Amino acid sequence: MLADLAHGIAGFFSVVSVGTALLGLLAGIVIGALPGLTATMTIAVLTPFTFFMETAVALPFLLGVYKGAIYGGSIPAILINTPGTAAAAATTMDGHALAKQGRARHALEMSLYGSVIGDMLATLVLIAVTAPLAAIAIKFSSPEFTILFLFALTMIASVSGGSILKGLIAAAAGALIGCIGLDPMSGYQRFTFGIPDMSGGIALVPVLIGMFAISEVLIQSEKKVLRAVSAVTDGRGTPLPWAEMKRAMPAILRSSAIGTFLGALPGLGAEIACWVAYGDAKRRSKAPALYGKGSLEGVAAAETGNNATVPATLIPMLVFGIPGDTVTAILLGAFMAQGLLPGPLLFQQHGDVIYGLFGLLLLTNLLLLVFGLGAIRFIRHVVLIPHSILLPCVTVFCFAGAFAVSQSLFDVLVMLLGGFAGYAMRKTAVPIPPFVIALLLASPLENALRQSLLFSADGAWIFVTRPIAAGLLALFALSIGLVAWRALAGRHRKSSIVATT
Amino acid sequence: MLTKLPNRACRALLTAGLLCATIGAASAADFPDKPIRLVIPYPPGGASSLHGGVIATSAEPYFGQPMIPLIRHGGGGIAGASYVLQQPADGYTLLFGDVTINLLRPLVEKDIPFKIDDFEPIGRITLDPMVFVASPKAPFKTMKEMVAFATKNPDKLVYSSDNVNGWTYVAFKALMHKTGTKMRGIDFGGGGPAVANVLGGNTMAYAGAPAVVGEHVKGGALIALCTAGKARASTLPDVPTCTETGYDVMWQVWLGVLAKKGTPEPVLAKLRDGFGKLVTDKGLKALIARITSEIKYVGADAWKKELDEEKKSLMAIYALTQ
Numbered sequence A: 001m002l003a004d005l006a007h008g009i010a011g012f013f014s015v016v017s018v019g020t021a022l023l024g025l026l027a028g029i030v031i032g033a034l035p036g037l038t039a040t041m042t043i044a045v046l047t048p049f050t051f052f053m054e055t056a057v058a059l060p061f062l063l064g065v066y067k068g069a070i071y072g073g074s075i076p077a078i079l080i081n082t083p084g085t086a087a088a089a090a091t092t093m094d095g096h097a098l099a100k101q102g103r104a105r106h107a108l109e110m111s112l113y114g115s116v117i118g119d120m121l122a123t124l125v126l127i128a129v130t131a132p133l134a135a136i137a138i139k140f141s142s143p144e145f146t147i148l149f150l151f152a153l154t155m156i157a158s159v160s161g162g163s164i165l166k167g168l169i170a171a172a173a174g175a176l177i178g179c180i181g182l183d184p185m186s187g188y189q190r191f192t193f194g195i196p197d198m199s200g201g202i203a204l205v206p207v208l209i210g211m212f213a214i215s216e217v218l219i220q221s222e223k224k225v226l227r228a229v230s231a232v233t234d235g236r237g238t239p240l241p242w243a244e245m246k247r248a249m250p251a252i253l254r255s256s257a258i259g260t261f262l263g264a265l266p267g268l269g270a271e272i273a274c275w276v277a278y279g280d281a282k283r284r285s286k287a288p289a290l291y292g293k294g295s296l297e298g299v300a301a302a303e304t305g306n307n308a309t310v311p312a313t314l315i316p317m318l319v320f321g322i323p324g325d326t327v328t329a330i331l332l333g334a335f336m337a338q339g340l341l342p343g344p345l346l347f348q349q350h351g352d353v354i355y356g357l358f359g360l361l362l363l364t365n366l367l368l369l370v371f372g373l374g375a376i377r378f379i380r381h382v383v384l385i386p387h388s389i390l391l392p393c394v395t396v397f398c399f400a401g402a403f404a405v406s407q408s409l410f411d412v413l414v415m416l417l418g419g420f421a422g423y424a425m426r427k428t429a430v431p432i433p434p435f436v437i438a439l440l441l442a443s444p445l446e447n448a449l450r451q452s453l454l455f456s457a458d459g460a461w462i463f464v465t466r467p468i469a470a471g472l473l474a475l476f477a478l479s480i481g482l483v484a485w486r487a488l489a490g491r492h493r494k495s496s497i498v499a500t501t
Numbered sequence B: 001m002l003t004k005l006p007n008r009a010c011r012a013l014l015t016a017g018l019l020c021a022t023i024g025a026a027s028a029a030d031f032p033d034k035p036i037r038l039v040i041p042y043p044p045g046g047a048s049s050l051h052g053g054v055i056a057t058s059a060e061p062y063f064g065q066p067m068i069p070l071i072r073h074g075g076g077g078i079a080g081a082s083y084v085l086q087q088p089a090d091g092y093t094l095l096f097g098d099v100t101i102n103l104l105r106p107l108v109e110k111d112i113p114f115k116i117d118d119f120e121p122i123g124r125i126t127l128d129p130m131v132f133v134a135s136p137k138a139p140f141k142t143m144k145e146m147v148a149f150a151t152k153n154p155d156k157l158v159y160s161s162d163n164v165n166g167w168t169y170v171a172f173k174a175l176m177h178k179t180g181t182k183m184r185g186i187d188f189g190g191g192g193p194a195v196a197n198v199l200g201g202n203t204m205a206y207a208g209a210p211a212v213v214g215e216h217v218k219g220g221a222l223i224a225l226c227t228a229g230k231a232r233a234s235t236l237p238d239v240p241t242c243t244e245t246g247y248d249v250m251w252q253v254w255l256g257v258l259a260k261k262g263t264p265e266p267v268l269a270k271l272r273d274g275f276g277k278l279v280t281d282k283g284l285k286a287l288i289a290r291i292t293s294e295i296k297y298v299g300a301d302a303w304k305k306e307l308d309e310e311k312k313s314l315m316a317i318y319a320l321t322q
Helices: A002-012 A015-033 A039-050 A055-072 A074-080 A086-100 A104-137 A142-153 A164-178 A204-222 A231-235 A242-264 A270-284 A296-320 A326-337 A351-384 A387-406 A409-427 A433-455 A459-465 A467-500 B004-025 B047-063 B075-086 B099-108 B143-152 B167-179 B191-199 B210-219 B265-278 B282-290 B300-321
Strands: B036-040 B067-071 B093-098 B119-129 B131-134 B158-161 B184-187 B205-208 B223-227 B252-260
Touching: A002 A055, A002 A351, A015 A039, A015 A055, A015 A074, A015 A351, A039 A055, A039 A326, A039 B047, A039 B067, A055 A074, A055 A104, A055 A296, A055 A326, A055 A351, A074 A086, A074 A104, A074 A204, A074 A296, A074 A351, A086 A104, A086 A204, A086 A270, A086 A296, A086 A433, A104 A242, A104 A296, A104 A351, A142 A270, A142 A433, A142 A459, A142 A467, A164 A433, A204 A387, A204 A409, A204 A433, A242 A270, A242 A296, A270 A296, A270 A433, A296 A326, A296 B191, A326 B047, A326 B067, A326 B282, A387 A409, A433 A459, A433 B184, A459 A467, B036 B047, B036 B075, B047 B067, B047 B093, B047 B119, B047 B191, B047 B210, B047 B252, B047 B265, B047 B282, B075 B093, B075 B099, B075 B252, B093 B099, B093 B119, B099 B167, B099 B252, B099 B300, B119 B210, B119 B265, B119 B300, B131 B143, B131 B210, B143 B167, B143 B223, B158 B167, B158 B191, B167 B184, B167 B191, B167 B205, B167 B300, B191 B205, B191 B210, B205 B210, B210 B223, B252 B265
Parallel strands: B036 B067, B036 B093, B158 B184, B158 B205
Antiparallel strands: B093 B252, B119 B252, B131 B205, B131 B223
16 A cells, blocks of 8 residues: 555656646635535536546546635635535634634634644545445444434534523424425425425525524624724734644544544535534533634634545545545546546555545645645735625625525525524524534434334334444443533532532 | 716616627527536436436537536435426526436326426436345345245345335335235435445345446445346346346336426427437447446437337336335
């Protein structure tokens, strides 16, 4: 394998291949930063053009777009509270809070470092243990996914803010909206009220744009402030202190592992990984109270988690030829067009090309770091734009973005309704993230649960009779138990302090 | 001067608007002047997404515009098909349909939100027999052994299925009918997730298109039991037909391109012409061969006749699934 790696890198590294990878990366960042434009659509548009390119040019370019887009989504999330991609939704939680405190640069840099480290570690995993990891990932079926989705659902507790009750109300609403559309198994229409546009379900991205961005515009319009932060505080924006980086390091490492693991499972992508990483980081944090109010650790966790899924989604695609999501499905076409048929034989027949590609992925990571730092010097000034100019611009972006997803005016309506709902929720202190998480998970969880019960000859026992499912269930119970025990211990300590005084 | 400016601006806007209107009117002649979307109504990794990806990749030279594969899965193909019908009938959004979503399901299910005639055939691309496969971990290696196992252990044989009246669903229902056995199918919504589950050893068997199982059969990750065609599949010549193994199951499935009904005739003609030429493309043929498949193109007119005739044979197969 090392020989393959060395040989591949030698064959792959040229000014042209590195240059196109960089071009893809930059294009990806811009696309990711524009809400509504997705990596999937961009890669789908660009793939036919790579047909006639050399392998060493075509694939690095497309993978660059993919990576860049997932990172780029965090930029508007931080600066204007608009997740550029669904994978950056968790980043808005703390990223924008930091920007409002005049620490946009810290948040942007943390997001960049997190993304690069997460991507780097996941790529190393990809190089070292692709085949064994894929062999484990493919053993996961509906029962295991059911437990994972349930686990992801418990992240609602971490993002509910002050009131669990309000969090649960928001989650229930999200799950209800998530049920709209076709029954995932039989195709019956549910809650569509005969409206054709609703039969496909409520699209996630317009809801996200409305809930986060439009509600923010409405909230900001109420205030008389001129701009998000004063020119004085941001003008001096200092680079991210090393101490902060060190403090976030455990969260970054854990989020890398979470992102890599979830990405390797077909069907679980960056959109879910960002919330799981964020929720997990908060649970383990020494300063959980800061989450949602401007925690750099929170930004790092969300952004590391989503970027770590990118190389990992290639694992089931390359080893079994089974793409887990729509992006890898299109990448699969691009690989095949290059004569690289993903599947069990790929590593034996084209080991040098694949390892060369992996090597190049590592290099583009370093380039992302350099260019990201350069770009941050300029884009952080967005927060200095007066509100009278910025808010109308954001609104226009929201409309364009919601429309761009699938060129549907219905999506624009969804975005607007989501915006007003989000505004009402913020006014009544009902947290938005539980709504988003439930909306995201409702349909896949239902699907996985129903499949599991079909699988099972004896009902819910399937969740304990399958070894991996049982293991996950035990881990799940342990983690909840730990949280409960900590909470109880904390209360006990508090009450004992009260007792002694 | 200042007062005239808005007036002039108005005139400029008006001119621009009129220009746009003429562009709109000329669109049938200029078709296509923007990318064409090929809607894939099943999850990634199945026959629809594999073929759709390859076709979209090679299509550009024949249409002068890129073709974008757009995966919209859900409800066993209904979400994707309905999506196409919600778009304007301008030829820019095409359905990569198949024998179940465009023919069988609207024929036999009452709740399908569209009719067969809501789509206009462009061209059939493939026609493949279903291939029955088993996981190497399953307690059977041949069709005979599988049926023997299912007879001895009713409801114990768990197979990967797709969706009600889907390709795999019909294949196994027909087999069960012919053999009088009971097996349990898990609906995974499409070939991608279904084959992943048989590869992972979560289910024992599956039936899918050669494109989905071929590579895994060649690599030894799956055991091919039989193909449900009249003759052996040219893409998998070593695999016996089901009839050869003693079980008379015949189930061939096609994939084809369809447009929304009401698409202007000149646009349809251009699409039919484009696809007719595209399927002769050497690069496309090589790519299709690489995914263990082959093109069996039939142009719109001949295909329409076939579709009418196929209704009868489909009803016969459907009777077996009841």
